[in-house]
Amino acid sequence: MAKIIKKNWFILFWVVGVVLLLAGVFYIASRPYPAQAGALLTYPKFRAWDSDGNPLSSGKLYSYQPGTTSAKATYSNKACTTANANPVVLDSNGEAFVYLLGPTKLLLTDSDDVQIWAPSQSFNGIGQNVTSYEPDYQEADQGADSGASNTVKYFVDTIGTDKSTILLRHNSGVSETPYTFATAETIPSNITLMLEPGAKLDIDSGATLTINGPFEAGLRQTFSGAGVVRFGAGSVSRVYPQWWGVLPDGTDDSTAAGLAKDAAVASGAALFFPPGTYTLSLSLDADDDNLTIEGADQKNTIIDAKDNATDTISLASGCNYVTIKNLSIANSGGTNDGTHYGIYSTNAAYAVLKDLTISGYNNNIHIEATNTLEITRVYSSGAVFAAGETGHGLYVSHATAGTGFFLTDSHFVGNDKTGVVLENLEQPNLDRVEALTNGEYGIHIDGANNSSFMVSNCSADTNTSGGILIEDMHQGSMSNVWVSSSSGTTIWGLYLKTVKNSTFTGISAYNCTGHGILLGTTSTGNTFSAISVVSNTLNGIYVDTGCYGNSFTGVTANGNAETGLTFADTTAQTPNYLMNGYLSGNTVAQITTQSKDLVIGTAGLHGxxxxxxxxxxxxxxxxxxxxxxxxxxxxxxxxxxxxxxxxxxxxxxxxxxxxxxxxxxxxxxxxxxxxxxxxxxxxxxxxxxxxxxxxxxxxxxxxxxxxxxxxxxxxxxxxxxxxxxxxxxxxxxxxx
CATH class of the missing domain: 2.60.120 (Jelly Rolls)
Known part of the structure; x- marks a missing residue:
């Protein structure tokens, strides 16, 4: 009896096992397009494409520990015993065997190390059961479940919280394979959305596609339609205008670039323009805060207005914390009617402009009513005068008083009018600014609110109407500044108008066709030291009527056609100039007419x-x-x-x-x-x-x-x- 029971149990176990095996096979066969990818980065090989949809031949794949810049190995075999070089160099088909051992951060570049992927995503390899799903492009609405178990929505719902990939293949047999969304859909953060070259997401009007997970599409048009695309925070580090069809081909792509801008703002990612010359304009609205517009570098990324009669990049009132960097903005053939600017903003605060080259506008940069503005490493040239306040390399004004203005390491060359115009700013700070061959002044700072200023390590040379003009500023400082005005007739180097109680140290005025340094219009109480005024056509330093209480020490004055230091007003009503004494060598201190007899003290004299x-x-x-x-x-x-x-x-x-x-x-x-x-x-x-x-x-x-x-x-x-x-x-x- 025991043998019979034992035999029956064996038969029962065998039958159950066969049934379970068949059920498993049926389940696997019935699952929609699964592809095991636990060891490989993609299956059967890692693949990458360039911006034209061609294989990324000789591309480079760098690998790091997640959240760090420390290198982490990838492997060429599933057992992870043979490490790849870091970076992995792709073959002529843009492919390589890449096995990952646990979470890995990846950076993809072309053969010249121009970034394709930013290193912000972590991928998983061995130890993770990552599957990919391939929707059918022929479905009318990828945002709905048609019942055929082959739309994006169906796979999103099926995947749930598992880590997976949805792969949109280009298999229509024509130039593009569109995947249409008539209904809003959200791709969660655990799902990677990957598109083959030629696959495209077509978003209907009224629909929104939100992508919260990693997005892999290369540099080519990925989105079309009148609907909205939004990336979740952290899903991408850069939004590329190419995804909306922006190309460096001379076509006006302003509308497509605006869609890319909207997606970048929503995601918090930078709007990044790879190398190329783009024809477009961008208008930022009040809710476009915190946007970064970025190019590869000033030389290779160019936004050219051409025949576009609007401002190339404009910031609306209330659009704050915007950064524009690493690109050129040009107007090679556009309108110059007096209101055409390269960068324009009004009442937009906390902007940063850096590493820019701008040329050919009425004002290359025109900023009104700003508060806290940083401009650094900007080269501005060829601004065209039309009427009013135009023709300037940089024009910044504020209706009352703006605070926190910083201009550093910048050059303003060959503009029709003034290189730099600053009006009504509180505490403008200029450091290492050069203004050359401009048609009016090199630098013009007009306080009007009796504000202070700081100017250091700056130069102005060969500007038609004068080097540096400062008006209505109090309690400021200027140091290590060099001015010359060899062009024009009777042109001063440094002109101070109603400048009071400020210090000037290390100023050099050379070869000016007028006065080297001119004090005018009640400039009083200023202190000058370590001043050099050499070879100027008129006076080295000229102190005009109504200017008093200014002191001069340590002045070198050689070769000026008139005197080294001249005071125009010596009437009895003029407040005193106190001569503290001429120091040894070519140095001078200030003098004063106290009465009919000029009194010169002897303190500090050598001799x-x-x-x-x-x-x-x-x-x-x-x-x-x-x-x-x-x-x-x-x-x-x-x-x-x-x-x-x-x-x-x-x-x-x-x-x-x-x-x-x-x-x-x-x-x-x-x-x-x-x-x-x-x-x-x-x-x-x-x-x-x-x-x-x-x-x-x-x-x-x-x-x-x-x-x-x-x-x-x-x-x-x-x-x-x-x-x-x-x-x-x-x-x-x-x-x-």
Whole structure:
């Protein structure tokens, strides 16, 4: 009996086993297109394509530990005993055997290391049961379950939370294989959506396809239709305009680029333009915050407006935290009607513009009402003037006062008007900025709100109307700045208008056709040190009427056609210039007219100073090369110097104001007048004047005679009784 039971149990076990085996075979056969891929990255080989849909021959696949930059091995055999080189170099078909041992982060590039995939996705190999499913493109709606078990939606629902791949094949037999979504669908993060070259997602109007998992499609058109595509956070690191059909072929792709932009904004990924020249414009709306628009580099990625009459990249009010970098923006044949800009924004805050080349617009960059703007490594040239505030390489303004403006490491060259225009900005900060051969100014900063500024390590050369102009700014600083204006006529290097209580250190003004440094319009209380003004056509430094309280120390002034330092206004009403003393060498400190007699202190001087006083009563009209005397009456006209030195300053005062004509006075060495220190009184009612030069410019040796000559023209007359006037003059010497 026991043997019978044992035999029956054996038969029963055998029957059950056969039934289960057959059931398993039936289950496997009935499953929709499964493909085991636990060891291989893809099956039967890893494959990659270039932007034209061709095999990525000699492409490179780098592998890393997830979440790190540490290399991780891949393998050429399923047992994972033979490691591949890192990177794996693909064959002429863009293929390679790649086995993964656990989660692996991958970076795919072409043969020149231009990135195809960003290293943001982790793939799984041995130890993971990853399957792929292949929907039927002939289904009318991939977002619905047709009952045939072969749509994207069916596979998404079937997969559930398993890690899987949906592969959209190009098998229609024609140029494209469209997969149509008439109904919204979401691809979850555990599913990789992979498209073969030629496969395309056609999204109908009103439908949205959301892709939360990894997306692999190459650089070719992937999306079509009027519907919406959205990527979940982290599903892709870059959104490529090529996926919507943007190509560097001269066709205006603005609409397609706008769809790509919308998808990038929603995903938080960068909108990335690979190398090429694209014809398009991009308009960013108020809800397009945090977008990065990026190219491969300034040389190889170009967005060209051509015949597009709109701004190439524009930011609407409230569009904040936008970054634009690594590309060129050009207007090779577009409209220049006065309102055509390369980058335009109004009331968009916290923008970053870097590593850009821009040319050919009315304003290459035009920013209004901004708050916190960073511009770095920008080359802006060839802006075209049309009307109003145009023709500038960079124009930034704010209706009240913008804060946090930073411009660094940038060049503005050959623009019709000014290289850099900054208006009404609070605390603009410029560092390592160069402005060359612009048609107006190199750099123009207009505060208007009495704001501060910081300018360092900048240069402006050969700009038509002047080097650097600063207006209405207070409590700022400028250091290590070089200016020259060899083009044009009477062009200054640095012009300060109503600039107050600011410091200027290490400023060099060379070969300007006007003044090297010009202080005008009540620029007061400024401090200048370590200044070099050399070979300028007019004065090295010219301090205009109404400018007072400015101090100059450590100034080098050589070869200027007029004086090293000149003060235009010396009337008794003008607040004092205090001369703290001429330092040794070609250096100068500030001077002041305190009264009819110019007072020069001796603090800081190297050598012995001496003041010589001359007099002349009844200055007659029509006098040439006449002399002052060393006493109030007739007598000697010269002093004999006991040792060598130089004349450093002179002043003249009249006992009454003139009514007509002019008076010229000069010091004379051994009877020869020296025009370096010539003074003129020809304005009514001026009674006083003075000027100065640097030590060494008007030299004398021991035994030389120092005198004073004067000229009056035929119209010379004063308001005094009988038309006569008396004069007193001072000459300051410094002995070696």
């Amino acid at each position: 012995i100073t001496s003041q010589l006083t001359f007099y002349r009563a009844n200055l007659a009209d029509g006098t040439a090369a006449a002399q002052f005397y060393v006493s109030t009456g007739s007598g000697n006209t010269e002093y004999v110097t006991p040792q060598g030195g130089s004349v450093i300053a002179i002043s003249v005062a009249l006992n009454d104001s003139r009514s007509a004509g002019s008076l010229d006075v000069r010091p004379a060495v051994n009877g020869v007048s020296d025009d370096d220190l010539k003074l003129t009184i020809d304005d009514d009612p001026i009674q006083y004047n003075h000027t100065s030069v640097l030590k060494g410019i008007v030299p004398f040796v021991a035994g030389d005679r120092i005198g004073w000559n004067y000229d009056t023209d035929a119209a010379w007359a004063t308001k005094g009784a009988g038309g006569s006037v008396d004069a007193v003059g001072n000459i300051w010497l410094i002995f070696n």
